Amino acid sequence: MARDEMSVAVQAIDEIHDVGARGLFEHVGQFDHPVVFRGLARDWPLVRRARESASAAVEYLKGFDSGQPVTAYIGASETAGRIFYNEDVTDTNFNQAGIELGRVLDQLLEHADDPQPPTIYVGSSAIDLCLPGLGSENSLPRGSHRASVRIWIGNRTIVAAHYDAMENIACVCAGQRRFTLFPPEQLANLYVGPMELTPAGQQISMVDLDDPDLERYPRFSEALKHARSAVLEPGDAIYIPCMWWHHVQGLDPFNILINHWWREVPDYMGAPNDALLHAILNIRDLPQSQRAAWRHLFDHYVFNADPDHVEHIPEHSRGVLGTLGEDQARRLRTFLRNKLNR
Numbered sequence: 553m554a555r556d557e558m559s560v561a562v563q564a565i566d567e568i569h570d571v572g573a574r575g576l577f578e579h580v581g582q583f584d585h586p587v588v589f590r591g592l593a594r595d596w597p598l599v600r601r602a603r604e605s606a607s608a609a610v611e612y613l614k615g616f617d618s619g620q621p622v623t624a625y626i627g628a629s630e631t632a633g634r635i636f637y638n639e640d641v642t643d644t645n646f647n648q649a650g651i652e653l654g655r656v657l658d659q660l661l662e663h664a665d666d667p668q669p670p671t672i673y674v675g676s677s678a679i680d681l682c683l684p685g686l687g688s689e690n691s692l693p694r695g696s697h698r699a700s701v702r703i704w705i706g707n708r709t710i711v712a713a714h715y716d717a718m719e720n721i722a723c724v725c726a727g728q729r730r731f732t733l734f735p736p737e738q739l740a741n742l743y744v745g746p747m748e749l750t751p752a753g754q755q756i757s758m759v760d761l762d763d764p765d766l767e768r769y770p771r772f773s774e775a776l777k778h779a780r781s782a783v784l785e786p787g788d789a790i791y792i793p794c795m796w797w798h799h800v801q802g803l804d805p806f807n808i809l810i811n812h813w814w815r816e817v818p819d820y821m822g823a824p825n826d827a828l829l830h831a832i833l834n835i836r837d838l839p840q841s842q843r844a845a846w847r848h849l850f851d852h853y854v855f856n857a858d859p860d861h862v863e864h865i866p867e868h869s870r871g872v873l874g875t876l877g878e879d880q881a882r883r884l885r886t887f888l889r890n891k892l893n894r
Contacts, residue, residue: 594787602726627671727804
């Protein structure tokens with residue numbers, strides 16, 4: 553089966569047509585599921601250039617190139633674009649290097665007509681660093697939202713299902729891309745790989761979506777029942793809620809995407825994944841009865857936290873059980889750092 557042919561039928565992602573870009577960050581706050589916005593970025597200069605040709609898009613991008621090296625993932629043609637692991641999961645199946653963006657763009661054009669090109673992929677590069685000025689006409693109006701705007705460039709690449717801890721609006725600027733998403737509760741059915749060894753910083757599903765081995769990964773059939781998918785054209789955009797697993801596949805020899813990541817939390821809050829690692833270190837291997845007791849504590853103080861739970865404590869004595877602020881968070885972070893460094 554060709555890599556650009558989906559081997560499973562899944563439900564379509566909800567679509568909205570003719571929505572305006574202004575206020576979109578606030579607009580998506582009403583959704584708890586992914587949404588495709590057709591034509592949202594159709595008038596961006598980069599999208600118009602890409603519609604002319606890949607060469608026109610490359611020429612346009614080079615006009616903003618700062619010369620800042622970008623991280624490129626280069627794999628042999630045998631990988632068929634799949635950004636993944638080697639056979640025994642001891643390393644990745646690609647080489648990673650800092651390369652001038654102009655060289656990467658030239659390589660993509662050089663191999664555009666190659667039936668078996670090498671895998672060429674540049675992911676998550678901050679446009680303000682590598683392409684300063686590009687975002688003025690090729691990104692969404694952010695208003696008060698401090699979104700990080702990044703560019704993704706490559707050929708027919710496949711990034712396995714992974715999650716991000718941030719809200720995401722991604723705009724396809726060149727080439728078609730297929731997005732297949734799974735809700736967070738499908739984690740156990742996605743057969744997720746190691747934490748320490750990842751292709752691009754996030755854990756990924758080990759299942760090949762185009763050719764799933766259901767003997768080896770039987771629960772994946774359940775995940776597919778909850779999957780949602782859409783093919784986006786240049787100018788289309790997709791909202792990917794925080795923690796939704798997403799598999800992204802570039803379907804053309806030349807693909808560009810610009811995405812916007814943001815978190816609606818105070819600055820003093822840290823990364824939730826740090827808490828997960830801390831729990832693995834300190835709780836996971838406790839006896840079952842102790843883990844059960846700690847689950848009750850986490851439910852009480854974290855997942856089902858309610859102001860009523862601490863009303864019996866004078867407000868001035870609640871400490872971390874009260875309302876957190878910058879000063880309290882700083883003291884708590886120092887306390888944790890000292891405990892970890894013991």
